[in-house]
Every structure is written in C-alpha cells, then in structure tokens.
Amino acid sequence: MSTAAVSPLRLALVGNPNCGKTALFNQLTGSRQKVANYAGVTVERKEGRLVTPSGRSYALLDLPGAYSLNPSSLDEAITRDLCRGFYPGEAAPDVLVCVVDATNLRLHLRFALEVRELGRPMVVALNMADVARRRGIRIDRAALEEALGVPVVETVAVHHNGAKELVARIEALGDAPQAPTARLPAAAGDGQDATEALHAETRRLLSLAVEMPSRTARIDDVLDRWLLHPVAGLLVLAVLMFLIFQAVYAWATPMMDAIDASTAWVGEWVAGALPEGPLSSLLVDGIIAGVGGVVVFLPQILILFAFILALEESGYLPRAAFLLDRMMAAAGLSGRSFIPLLSSFACAIPGIMATRSIQDPRDRLATIMVAPLMTCSARLPVYALLIGAFIPAQKVGWFNLQGLVLFGLYMGGIVSALAVSWVMKRWRRDKSEHPLMLELPSYRIPHPRDLLIGLYERGMIFLRRVGGIILALTILLWFLLSFPAAPADATMPAIDYSFAGRIGHAMTAIFAPVGFNWQICIALIPGLAAREVVVSSLATVYALSAANDDAASQALTPLIADGWSLATALSLLVWFIYAPQCISTLATIRRETNSWKQVGINAGYLFALAYLMSLLTYQVAVALGAG
Amino acid sequence: MDTGLVIQYVVIALAVLASAGVVMKKQFPGATRRLRIAMALPLLREGRPAWLRGIGRVVAPAGMAQGGGASRSDACGGCSNCD
Numbered sequence: 210m211s212t213a214a215v216s217p218l219r220l221a222l223v224g225n226p227n228c229g230k231t232a233l234f235n236q237l238t239g240s241r242q243k244v245a246n247y248a249g250v251t252v253e254r255k256e257g258r259l260v261t262p263s264g265r266s267y268a269l270l271d272l273p274g275a276y277s278l279n280p281s282s283l284d285e286a287i288t289r290d291l292c293r294g295f296y297p298g299e300a301a302p303d304v305l306v307c308v309v310d311a312t313n314l315r316l317h318l319r320f321a322l323e324v325r326e327l328g329r330p331m332v333v334a335l336n337m338a339d340v341a342r343r344r345g346i347r348i349d350r351a352a353l354e355e356a357l358g359v360p361v362v363e364t365v366a367v368h369h370n371g372a373k374e375l376v377a378r379i380e381a382l383g384d385a386p387q388a389p390t391a392r393l394p395a396a397a398g399d400g401q402d403a404t405e406a407l408h409a410e411t412r413r414l415l416s417l418a419v420e421m422p423s424r425t426a427r428i429d430d431v432l433d434r435w436l437l438h439p440v441a442g443l444l445v446l447a448v449l450m451f452l453i454f455q456a457v458y459a460w461a462t463p464m465m466d467a468i469d470a471s472t473a474w475v476g477e478w479v480a481g482a483l484p485e486g487p488l489s490s491l492l493v494d495g496i497i498a499g500v501g502g503v504v505v506f507l508p509q510i511l512i513l514f515a516f517i518l519a520l521e522e523s524g525y526l527p528r529a530a531f532l533l534d535r536m537m538a539a540a541g542l543s544g545r546s547f548i549p550l551l552s553s554f555a556c557a558i559p560g561i562m563a564t565r566s567i568q569d570p571r572d573r574l575a576t577i578m579v580a581p582l583m584t585c586s587a588r589l590p591v592y593a594l595l596i597g598a599f600i601p602a603q604k605v606g607w608f609n610l611q612g613l614v615l616f617g618l619y620m621g622g623i624v625s626a627l628a629v630s631w632v633m634k635r636w637r638r639d640k641s642e643h644p645l646m647l648e649l650p651s652y653r654i655p656h657p658r659d660l661l662i663g664l665y666e667r668g669m670i671f672l673r674r675v676g677g678i679i680l681a682l683t684i685l686l687w688f689l690l691s692f693p694a695a696p697a698d699a700t701m702p703a704i705d706y707s708f709a710g711r712i713g714h715a716m717t718a719i720f721a722p723v724g725f726n727w728q729i730c731i732a733l734i735p736g737l738a739a740r741e742v743v744v745s746s747l748a749t750v751y752a753l754s755a756a757n758d759d760a761a762s763q764a765l766t767p768l769i770a771d772g773w774s775l776a777t778a779l780s781l782l783v784w785f786i787y788a789p790q791c792i793s794t795l796a797t798i799r800r801e802t803n804s805w806k807q808v809g810i811n812a813g814y815l816f817a818l819a820y821l822m823s824l825l826t827y828q829v830a831v832a833l834g835a836g
Numbered sequence: 837m838d839t840g841l842v843i844q845y846v847v848i849a850l851a852v853l854a855s856a857g858v859v860m861k862k863q864f865p866g867a868t869r870r871l872r873i874a875m876a877l878p879l880l881r882e883g884r885p886a887w888l889r890g891i892g893r894v895v896a897p898a899g900m901a902q903g904g905g906a907s908r909s910d911a912c913g914g915c916s917n918c919d
Binding site: 355677678680682738792 | 858
C-alpha cells in the first residue's frame with residue numbers, strides 16, 4: 210500500500226488577515242488558538258486534525274494571513290512558500306481552503322483569485338456570511354461559484370455548526386480533488402498586467418454576484434467619526450485605559466480576599482497535621498506561602514484580560530493603532546508596532562514573535578527592543594503586592610488611588626518605550642518613516658464564547674506557570690534558604706547562614722544604593738526565570754525569617770509594609786517597570802534577531818535603565834523623608 | 837537520626853532534584869537536551885546489559901528515540917505562555 214493511500218489529505222486555510230481563518234480552524238479542529246478582531250494574530254503555521262461526521266480524517270493547516278502571494282513580510286512569506294510547496298520539509302497542501310470575509314469581498318476576492326492562479330484544488334469559504342446578510346450585502350453564492358470555477362460555501366466561523374457546509378464540500382471532493390480550470394485572462398503576464406487583470410476580474414465578479422447596500426456600515430461610520438477623531442478619539446482611549454485599571458482594583462478584592470483566606474487556612478491545617486520538621490517547613494513556609502502568595506493575584510489578571518480580550522474582539526484596537534500612529538512615528542516606531550506591543554502586555558515573547566508582521570527590518574528591531582518595556586502580566590502580581598502594602602486604599606475624587614498608581618506604572622512603561630525608541634531613532638542614520646497601511650475591521654460585539662475561551666486560556670497559562678516553574682523555583686529557593694543550618698555558636702538568625710542568605714547579603718553591595726535589602730536581592734534571582742516568583746520568593750524568605758509561627762503565618766503584605774520604607778517600595782516598583790530579568794524573553798530575542806549582540810544590547814540597556822531610574826527614585830524619596 | 841526524619845530528608849531531596857530538572861528544562865532546553873544525550877549515549881551502547889539500556893532510554897530526550905525535533909514550548913526558552 211502506498212503512503213499516499215494512507216496519509217490523510219492536507220488542507221490549508223489561507224486568506225487575507227482577519228478574515229476568520231483561526232476561528233474556522235478552531236471550529237473545525239476543536240482547538241483553541243488565539244483569535245481577535247485585527248490583522249496579524251497568526252504569524253506561524255499551525256496544524257490540527259479535522260475529523261468529519263463520516264469519520265474521515267484530514268490534516269488542517271492554519272496559515273498566517275496574507276494580502277498577496279507577493280509577500281512583504283515574514284509571515285506572508287510563510288503562507289506563500291507553503292501554498293507553493295517551497296516551505297522546507299513540507300509538501301504543498303492537497304486542497305487550499307481560501308477564507309474570504311463576506312463583508313469585504315472587494316479586498317478578499319483579489320487574494321482568492323491569486324490563490325486560484327496557483328492551479329491547486331481549492332474551496333472558497335464565504336466567512337461571516339451572517340454579518341454580511343445583516344448589513345444588507347446580497348451575495349449570489351451560485352453565481353460566484355460559477356464565475357470562480359471553484360466550490361463556494363458560506364461559513365460562520367464563530368457559530369457552532371457554522372462550518373457544516375464547508376465540511377460537506379470538503380468530503381465531496383473525494384480522494385483526488387480537481388484543480389480549478391478557470392484562469393485570469395492575463396495569467397501569463399506579470400507585474401502591472403497581472404495586477405490590472407486581478408482588479409478587473411474582481412470588479413467583474415462583484416458585478417456578477419454581489420449586491421451592496423447604499424450604506425454598508427452606517428454604525429461603523431458613526432462610531433469612527435468619534436473614535437478616530439484626533440482629539441475625542443485620544444480622549445476616549447485614555448479614559449478606557451484608565452477605567453480598566455480602576456476595575457482591576459475595584460472588582461478583584463473580594464475574590465482575592467477569599468483566595469488569601471483559603472491559602473492561610475490550608476497553611477494552618479498542614480502545619481497542624483504534620484510533625485514539626487523540614488518537610489513541614491518546606492510545605493508551609495515554602496510551597497504554601499510562596500505559591501499561595503502568587504495565586505492570590507489570579508482575579509486581577511483575569512479582570513485585566515477580560516477587558517483586553519473584549520477590546521480585541523470589538524475591532525477597536527486597530528483604531529487605537531491608527532490613533533497612536535503619529536505619536537509612534539514621532540518616537541521612531543511604526544503603527545504596525547502597535548499590535549506586537551499590545552501583545553507584550555500579556556507576555557513579551559508572543560509580542561516579539563508578532564513583530565514578524567512588520568515589513569521594515571529597522572522598525573522590527575526597534576519594536577523588539579522596546580517590547581520588554583510593556584508591562585507583562587507576570588509583573589502584575591509584583592505591582593499589586595507593593596501597591597497593596599504601601600498605597601492606601603482611599604479615593605481621590607471618584608477614583609481609587611491604588612488603581613491610579615497601577616495606571617501610572619503601566620503608563621511609565623509605555624512612555625519609557627517611546628523614549629527609548631526615540632533615542633534609537635536619533636542614533637540611526639536612516640530617519641525615513643513608513644506610512645501605516647492598516648485594515649480597519651468592522652466593529653463587532655464580542656462573542657461570549659471567545660471571551661470565555663480567552664479568559665480560560667489566560668487563567669490556565671497563569672496556573673500552569675504557578676504549578677510549574679514558579680513551584681519549582683519556590684522549592685529550590687526554600688532549599689537554598691534552609692541549608693546549611695546555622696552553626697552551634699550562631700549569633701545571627703539561621704537564614705543568614707544559608708546559601709541564599711549569604712548570596713543576598715553579598716548582593717546588597719550593588720543594590721544598597723537603590724534601597725534593596727538582602728531579601729529583595731535574593732528574590733531578584735529566581736525572578737530571572739519568571740517575574741511572579743519575586744512575590745513567592747519574598748513570601749518564603751519572610752516566612753523562614755519569622756521569629757515564631759504566628760509571625761510566619763502572617764500574609765506578606767503587612768510584613769513588607771512594616772519592614773520596608775516607602776522609598777524602597779517605590780524604588781522596587783520603578784525597577785519592575787524596566788525589569789531587565791527574563792531569560793525566556795532574551796532567548797526569544799536571540800531567535801528572532803539571530804544575534805547575540807542584540808540580546809546583549811537589550812539586557813544591558815534595560816539593566817542600566819532599571820538601576821538608574823530606581824537609584825533616582827530611591828534617592829529623591831529619601832531626600833523627601835520617605836526613607 | 838530517626839527514621840521519620842530520614843524519610844523527610846529523602847522526600848525533600850527528591851523534590852529539590854525534580855525542581856532543578858523542571859527549571860533546567862524550562863529555562864535551558866537546549867543545554868538540558870545536550871546533557872541528557874551525553875548521559876544516555878554511554879548507557880545505550882551495544883553490549884550494555886538490558887537494564888542499563890533501559891535506564892539510557894529513560895534518560896534520553898524524546899526526540900532522540902523518536903527522531904523528532906524539540907517541542908513548541910522548548911523552542912523559545914519555555915515561559916509556557918504560548919502553549
């Protein structure tokens with residue numbers, strides 16, 4: 210039996226960015242890849258398995274969106290190479306499923322025609338057919354199918370069973386799908402002729418099969434008049450961001466209190482159930498104090514991401530990119546940097562990978578360099594701990610003071626990123642600017658299922674980190690803080706004689722000028738692997754340093770509020786705006802730039818910036834009497 | 837030292853070793869893979885007893901036995917944020 214006879218057919222989803230390929234991929238394979246209402250979310254090929262109701266199996270590829278098969282960015286090149294069968298180690302797909310946005314056929318049909326010219330078997334999926342109908346766009350599917358010469362089906366990727374017809378058409382193709390016979394009139398030509406032929410054929414198809422209403426997007430127009438206004442738009446953006454950070458504090462408290470109380474109860478129960486000894490200390494002072502200290506911030510992370518996901522889904526974010534383009538260009542970034550930088554608020558790693566959609570290498574490098582300055586979700590627990598300990602929970606006018614400080618810290622990261630890219634722009638010779646070409650999607654009410662999936666994913670990512678790297682580092686830190694034991698003639702607390710205690714005291718020679726004590730210095734080391742570990746490390750250090758069980762069982766917040774000066778807390782907050790320590794981010798920069806030099810520059814400038822800004826903050830705070 | 841305390845120290849030692857393994861694998865996937873290959877190769881040589889080869893197969897990274905590459909989360913240094 211030949212291999213071809215047993216291998217499942219390989220299908221590839223192709224199409225313009227933001228036409229719903231990934232939503233369709235999720236629908237067909239039952240997977241949960243990230244979807245959003247803006248272009249450039251998928252920058253790599255993804256593979257899944259589609260099993261039809263009759264039990265037939267297909268390999269399904271989700272490819273990055275492309276405006277053309279003449280690529281202008283790395284992600285478009287992946288799509289081009291894969292469709293043509295040039296992708297290293299991968300044969301061309303057996304069937305191309307070209308996904309087109311039914312509400313924007315003028316743009317999307319052009320790409321479908323380019324794909325058809327490849328001469329491979331294909332199916333066209335008219336996605337978002339429901340939205341098109343609601344807007345009064347009438348598409349004669351049969352006429353379009355006849356004119357294109359390939360099967361055309363309607364899909365609604367975000368609805369359950371919205372791809373049923375597509376699955377049936379794929380099955381109907383059988384084992385040897387037919388290649389399209391229709392061709393562009395000027396297919397043999399290239400350059401201007403081919404482009405003209407594409408445009409002419411698109412116009413012909415539209416006139417044959419599509420009837421547009423006089424105003425397709427009245428609501429979009431009204432909203433855009435306000436949201437894209439140079440003054441009102443910026444004001445709305447600022448108010449939105451501000452409200453998000455207010456909500457993070459105002460809504461999370463009850464859940465956080467509940468988690469805190471549960472952690473304390475579990476700690477007390479374990480301490481009572483186990484005999485006193487090293488194992489009890491590992492569980493209570495190490496694992497429960499450390500990991501519990503991080504888990505408590507889950508509600509704040511979920512609230513923040515609920516807002517970000519809702520904004521992503523609504524189609525507002527590309528508008529924000531459009532609004533900020535002038536400011537970003539002045540600072541040496543391109544408007545296309547907006548989406549990678551926005552992704553960096555979750556984690557710098559996907560943000561840096563998302564820079565593949567930036568065509569210009571200079572703009573791409575500038576974006577990679579400043580992406581770590583966006584406040585990633587791992588920094589939120591550190592901010593929340595310090596704000597909770599040092600900033601009073603009081604109102605300033607209508608606003609929560611703690612929320613205001615959090616907003617300020619996020620803004621600090623953004624302003625610093627703009628300042629750094631501005632300095633980079635001053636240094637480089639090429640000062641040319643690239644105009645922003647961005648497709649503004651239609652506004653959409655966020656789909657609850659996608660929001661819930663997104664939130665579930667964010668929650669699981671956080672909990673996986675807690676149960677994986679954070680737990681592992683907490684155990685290692687407990688070990689380093691507990692061994693070796695103090696000598697018989699010890700005059701200082703036992704922890705001062707431990708490996709970690711000695712390292713922490715040695716590090717204070719460097720960090721004393723910025724106000725960090727030895728406990729903070731110790732916490733910075735495991736923070737290199739995961740920034741949240743700073744919180745669990747501090748919890749473990751203070752639990753092991755406690756003079757008695759009552760002191761050890763206290764939550765971390767009052768302990769540091771009593772033990773640190775305000776100047777130290779402010780200095781540490783400022784340190785974490787720049788937070789140069791993240792090994793995974795540096796590894797990603799190495800992979801994306803293929804240069805150790807860029808890794809060195811990034812780590813070096815972030816460390817220098819963090820140290821200088823913390824030094825400045827601490828010394829000014831001490832001079833003002835906060836020391 | 838009583839038996840209870842010895843058991844406690846054994847559990848702690850295992851937890852610390854497992855944690856070190858997790859941190860190494862997550863933060864330094866390439867180095868961990870090379871280390872596992874270096875440790876497994878002498879154990880898998882022809883002529884070694886079956887039980888030693890069995891240990892070698894356990895120590896060897898998955899890709900070595902199956903001929904595949906590194907997993908996706910290993911590719912970037914492994915913050916697990918993209919999994």
